[in-house]
Amino acid sequence: MKQFACPEELAPGYYSIQDPYDGSVTHWYRPEHHAVLKAWPAKANPGPSLLRKDVPKGDDRIPFLRAWSDNVATPYAEAVRTAILTDPIEASSRFAAFCARCWMCGKTLTDRTSKCYGVGPDCRRSFDDEDLAFLASVMSKTIAEAEDAA
Structure with a gap:
């Protein structure tokens, strides 16, 4: 399961974004304790993958892994965080x-x-009527966009 450092300003919940590198694919994420943003469900593996067979052995192994992390994994994680933080309400309603x-x-x-x-009855208790009206408008927009895309 992929996990990334989670921005502190991201509220707990579940988020759905289009893959930053492949817009035709949708992934789900959720922030967890210890400032970690995890892919959801637990077996999900979004983003670039590095296969064991592609990693060199010997003295080249560690420099290769560091370069792959710096040039591939970290930019992807930053793109995921940016996509969620651009509009967290939209990302959560899409989920x-x-x-x-x-x-x-x-x-x-x-x-x-x-x-x-887009919120169950127990969680809905923490919202006032104005927030619920806003959530309903965002959900209806999200559903309409999904139907238009289909």
Whole structure:
């Protein structure tokens, strides 16, 4: 499972973004404790991969791994963070719309009201009416965009 350093300003929850390098693919992420942004679900493996067979053996191994991390993995992680931080509300509503799960806790959304907001009844208690109206407008926009793309 891929994990990246998580920006402190990113609220707990679940986020969906298009792959920064391949816009036709969507990935899901969630911030965890210890400032880590993890791919979701647990077996997900988004982004560039380095296969063991591609890593040289011997004295070239460590410099190769450092260069790959600096030139491939780190820029990808930065692109993921930037994509989420550009519009975290949009990224969280996209997660809720595509997965039918609460973007705050990840539980399955079962009733129509929860699907409208993208937030389940337990998590919804922390929002006032103005916030809920905003969430409903973002969710309807996200669902309309997904239907237009299909």
